[in-house]
Amino acid sequence: xxxxxxxxxxxxxxxxxxxxxxxxxxxxxxxxxxxxxxxxxxxxxxxxxxxxxxxxxxxxxxxxxxxxxxxxxxxxxxxxxxxxxxxxxxxxxxxxxxxxxxxxxxxxxxxxxxxxxxxxxxxxxxxxxxxxxxxxxxxxxxxxxxxxxxxxxxxxxxxxxxxxxxxxxxxxxxxxxxxxxxxxxxxxxxxxxxxxxxxxxxxxxxxxxxxxxxxxxxxxxxxxxxxxxxxxxxxxxxxxxxxxxxxxxxxxxxxxxxxxxxxxxxxxxxxxxxxxxxxxxxxxxxxxxxxxxxxxxxxxxxxxxxxxxxxxxxxxxxxxxxxxxxxxxxxxxxxxxxxxxxxxxxxxxxxxxxxxxx
Amino acid sequence: xxxxxxxxxxxxxxxxxxxxxxxxxxxxxxxxxxxxxxxxxxxxxxxxxxxxxxxxxxxxxxxxxxxxxxxxxxxxxxxxxxxxxxxxxxxxxxxxxxxxxxxxxxxxxxxxxxxxxxxxxxxxxxxxxxxxxxxxxxxxxxxxxxxxxxxxxxxxxxxxxxxxxxxxxxxxxxxxxxxxxxxxxxxxxxxxxxxxxxxxxxxxxxxxxxxxxxxxxxxxxxxxxxxxxxxxxxxxxxxxxxxxxxxxxxxxxxxxxxxxxxxxxxxxxxxxxxxxxxxxxxxxxxxxxxxxxxxxxxxxxxxxxxxxxxxxxxxxxxxxxxxxxxxxxxxxxxxxxxxxxxxxxxxxxxxxxxxxxxxxxxxxxxxxxxxxxxxxxxxxxxxxxxxxxxxxxxxxxxxxxxxxxxxxxxxxxxxxxxxxxxxxxxxxxxxxxxxxxxxxxxxxxxxxxxxxxxxxxxxxxxxxxxxxxxxxxxxxxxxxxxxxxxxxxxxxxxxxxxxxxxxxxxxxxxxxxxxxxxxxxxxxxxxxxxxxxxxxxxxxxxxxxxxxxxxx
Numbered sequence: 001x002x003x004x005x006x007x008x009x010x011x012x013x014x015x016x017x018x019x020x021x022x023x024x025x026x027x028x029x030x031x032x033x034x035x036x037x038x039x040x041x042x043x044x045x046x047x048x049x050x051x052x053x054x055x056x057x058x059x060x061x062x063x064x065x066x067x068x069x070x071x072x073x074x075x076x077x078x079x080x081x082x083x084x085x086x087x088x089x090x091x092x093x094x095x096x097x098x099x100x101x102x103x104x105x106x107x108x109x110x111x112x113x114x115x116x117x118x119x120x121x122x123x124x125x126x127x128x129x130x131x132x133x134x135x136x137x138x139x140x141x142x143x144x145x146x147x148x149x150x151x152x153x154x155x156x157x158x159x160x161x162x163x164x165x166x167x168x169x170x171x172x173x174x175x176x177x178x179x180x181x182x183x184x185x186x187x188x189x190x191x192x193x194x195x196x197x198x199x200x201x202x203x204x205x206x207x208x209x210x211x212x213x214x215x216x217x218x219x220x221x222x223x224x225x226x227x228x229x230x231x232x233x234x235x236x237x238x239x240x241x242x243x244x245x246x247x248x249x250x251x252x253x254x255x256x257x258x259x260x261x262x263x264x265x266x267x268x269x270x271x272x273x274x275x276x277x278x279x280x281x282x283x284x285x286x287x288x289x290x291x292x293x294x295x296x297x298x299x300x301x302x303x304x305x306x307x308x309x310x311x312x313x314x315x316x317x318x319x320x321x322x323x324x325x326x327x328x329x330x331x332x333x334x335x336x337x338x339x340x341x342x343x344x345x346x347x348x349x350x351x352x353x354x355x356x357x358x
Numbered sequence: 359x360x361x362x363x364x365x366x367x368x369x370x371x372x373x374x375x376x377x378x379x380x381x382x383x384x385x386x387x388x389x390x391x392x393x394x395x396x397x398x399x400x401x402x403x404x405x406x407x408x409x410x411x412x413x414x415x416x417x418x419x420x421x422x423x424x425x426x427x428x429x430x431x432x433x434x435x436x437x438x439x440x441x442x443x444x445x446x447x448x449x450x451x452x453x454x455x456x457x458x459x460x461x462x463x464x465x466x467x468x469x470x471x472x473x474x475x476x477x478x479x480x481x482x483x484x485x486x487x488x489x490x491x492x493x494x495x496x497x498x499x500x501x502x503x504x505x506x507x508x509x510x511x512x513x514x515x516x517x518x519x520x521x522x523x524x525x526x527x528x529x530x531x532x533x534x535x536x537x538x539x540x541x542x543x544x545x546x547x548x549x550x551x552x553x554x555x556x557x558x559x560x561x562x563x564x565x566x567x568x569x570x571x572x573x574x575x576x577x578x579x580x581x582x583x584x585x586x587x588x589x590x591x592x593x594x595x596x597x598x599x600x601x602x603x604x605x606x607x608x609x610x611x612x613x614x615x616x617x618x619x620x621x622x623x624x625x626x627x628x629x630x631x632x633x634x635x636x637x638x639x640x641x642x643x644x645x646x647x648x649x650x651x652x653x654x655x656x657x658x659x660x661x662x663x664x665x666x667x668x669x670x671x672x673x674x675x676x677x678x679x680x681x682x683x684x685x686x687x688x689x690x691x692x693x694x695x696x697x698x699x700x701x702x703x704x705x706x707x708x709x710x711x712x713x714x715x716x717x718x719x720x721x722x723x724x725x726x727x728x729x730x731x732x733x734x735x736x737x738x739x740x741x742x743x744x745x746x747x748x749x750x751x752x753x754x755x756x757x758x759x760x761x762x763x764x765x766x767x768x769x770x771x772x773x774x775x776x777x778x779x780x781x782x783x784x785x786x787x788x789x790x791x792x793x794x795x796x797x798x799x800x801x802x803x804x805x806x807x808x809x810x811x812x813x814x815x816x817x818x819x820x821x822x823x824x825x826x827x828x829x830x831x832x833x834x835x836x837x838x839x840x841x842x843x844x845x846x847x848x849x850x851x852x853x854x855x856x857x858x859x860x861x862x863x864x865x866x867x868x869x870x871x872x873x874x875x876x877x878x879x880x881x882x883x884x885x886x887x888x889x890x891x892x893x894x895x896x897x898x899x900x901x902x903x904x905x906x907x908x909x910x
Contacts, residue, residue: 060360074375074376080813081814092829105820
């Protein structure tokens with residue numbers, strides 16, 4: 001088990017003045033995986049990344065890399081090449097010299113440097129631009145130079161700090177795919193920091209969701225999306241609908257809840273350890289809700305009235321009022337020229353209903 | 359409860375793990391303590407109560423203090439007014455010859471300020487060209503020694519400083535503001551008074567203060583032209599010659615007080631009081647049309663007169679340098695240059711060149727190191743280091759020289775009479791300027807670029823050498839050039855430190871002028887300017903267009 005671990009963070013704390021930015025962070029990062037630190041700005045994700053790179057010294061806790069405690073190792077000895085948000089290319093050096101920099105510092109033989117730089121530039125599809133200066137390149141190309149400069153180090157790990165945030169949407173999508181392919185091809189351990197949930201969901205093997213310096217959840221993209229463990233995670237990733245409900249019966253792997261004004265019952269699968277009469281949150285994704293389904297056998301039924309709609313092409317999004325004046329969001333796909341209005345009936349299958357501890 | 363690891367203990371621990379940074383920090387502390395703080399302490403200790411009593415009881419010292427205050431206030435006032443009008447004419451009108459006016463205002467930087475004193479003597483002194491002409495044609499005896507002459511000379515020598523300070527301020531004023539005021543109906547003098555002058559005022563006050571403290575502690579011209587009108591800096595010189603370091607220290611401290619006050623004022627009051635102009639995007643190619651034709655003509659004539667005064671200083675000096683004895687024997691000769699510039703027995707110009715280059719190089723290197731560790735490293739005592747690095751900027755050259763001679767003329771660190779002490783004195787005056795300039799550039803270098811270098815395995819020394827140095831190249835060269843020119847022309851700072859073996863050109867000009875060997879003084883001045891220009895030319899050749907030395 002420990003042989004497969006690249007990084008093991010134990011009770012890491014970091015404080016900046018009045019801000020407790022990382023609180024008792026425990027995290028195990030396996031080798032060869034694409035790990036994303038996800039969260040809004042100020043949640044501690046970048047701080048943790050920079051602590052791993054050694055730019056911040058942590059205030060308590062331990063950072064183990066490859067079985068070695070590296071708390072006190074200065075950044076230049078950590079071997080954790082990083083791609084910076086603003087790329088941080090050396091403006092007075094050509095592309096070749098930028099990429100060769102780390103190898104020059106290691107005083108590698110000329111021939112080896114030449115080979116490795118050429119190879120790294122080929123990997124990021126920049127062959128032929130060796131002689132350019134950073135200011136002569138587009139943002140996308142600069143970003144690739146920054147990646148090549150990290151790749152050329154042949155380190156088993158690569159850190160990326162919101163590397164795509166300065167690119168336009170289309171380019172971002174392209175680079176996402178390339179980055180994921182590179183990671184798998186080279187069997188790299190990538191730690192990727194972003195506030196963009198789509199980036200996180202589309203590239204990662206594992207996502208670590210940060211909430212005010214604490215890790216709320218660490219799991220696969222599917223787990224994070226469909227089985228969020230806190231209201232914060234459910235809310236931050238994608239769009240979701242909440243309702244407070246009461247547990248009336250607990251069985252092995254399921255719980256029966258009482259919901260709505262009429263107190264209807266529904267039995268749903270859950271792994272939570274619940275007690276009878278405990279209040280929990282029910283979370284349902286907009287795309288899991290069916291509207292006016294014919295002979296629905298679904299566990300969960302609710303009436304609602306359509307307040308307003310927003311047509312997004314592949315789907316139409318309905319903002320509907322349910323009881324207690326609460327607003328839910330429901331997505332209907334491929335609806336053609338027809339649509340819904342007035343009072344509608346919502347139904348959800350039991351396995352699409354997710355319970356969250358309050 | 360987990361606490362943030364900070365404070366001096368933690369900073370020290372981190373520093374100890376980075377030996378290259380540790381060496382830089384320790385060296386800086388030792389150097390600044392030894393050459394900035396320690397001499398200050400020695401001066402204060404040397405002054406002693408009996409010397410203070412002597413100073414305040416003997417009327418000649420009180421008179422010198424009063425003279426100093428009067429003459430420097432007058433000179434600062436006229437230099438500022440002339441500097442303002444000159445700068446206004448260049449930046450706010452459509453007169454012709456702007457480029458020429460800019461270049462001429464820059465010329466005095468090429469020569470030591472004592473050259474203005476020399477030129478004044480050559481024109482208006484007892485044997486001066488104009489005095490003689492007045493005597494033979496009108497029987498009029500011109501006597502400008504004392505306050506009148508000093509006032510004129512200091513006004514001309516420090517006018518460029520005022521002009522440059524004010525130009526920087528005027529350039530920062532967006533034309534949009536004046537155009538907006540015109541759009542609202544303001545014009546003529548009202549526009550000037552309510553908008554331009556008001557916005558420029560902090561800069562004008564700053565220029566006045568800068569000139570005043572420079573005059574306050576200046577040594578060369580007061581000694582040459584002052585005659586019986588004695589000034590503090592001249593009195594200090596006398597006490598050093600008389601081997602009375604105590605009295606000299608008392609007067610040195612008095613010289614420092616207004617300088618420190620101005621320094622403090624600049625940092626606190628002026629920075630807050632300056633106007634933050636809120637404007638949209640600057641409109642390119644927008645020209646002010648705020649002055650009338652008549653005003654333009656008047657301003658043009660004014661600027662021509664100023665340039666004539668400046669140019670006549672250079673012309674008369676050159677005439678004296680290249681004639682056997684100008685006024686009596688006007689035949690061309692290179693003998694004076696041969697005797698005092700290109701002769702192995704008078705190495706003053708060569709000394710100036712060598713010492714100035716070494717000192718400028720060290721000043722920039724040290725400024726760079728300080729800027730690096732103070733901006734990028736964390737260690738206890740950082741603020742103290744920053745303070746002692748900037749402090750010498752506030753100390754008049756006369757005081758720096760005095761402090762060094764008092765502190766290092768005895769004891770284990772006997773440096774008196776060595777070239778090292780001259781280099782250090784020049785360095786102390788220029789290093790703070792370089793430190794500040796490089797710090798400003800440092801703040802423009804994104805921190806992540808240095809982090810990227812560290813991240814790829816470079817330690818602080820390697821990062822400094824391969825990333826920071828090259829990125830700061832422009833600033834470094836510009837500061838080197840500035841320091842070099844200042845070093846070439848300094849007199850006050852080193853007057854107490856030179857020895858017969860290490861006489862420098864500025865001192866040589868002063869000595870020859872004092873003893874009345876004007877053609878030699880002029881020849882050394884020409885040699886000095888030639889050496890300065892030649893060096894600048896070589897630097898320009900090395901860096902080509904990468905570095906802008908002259909920014910007209």
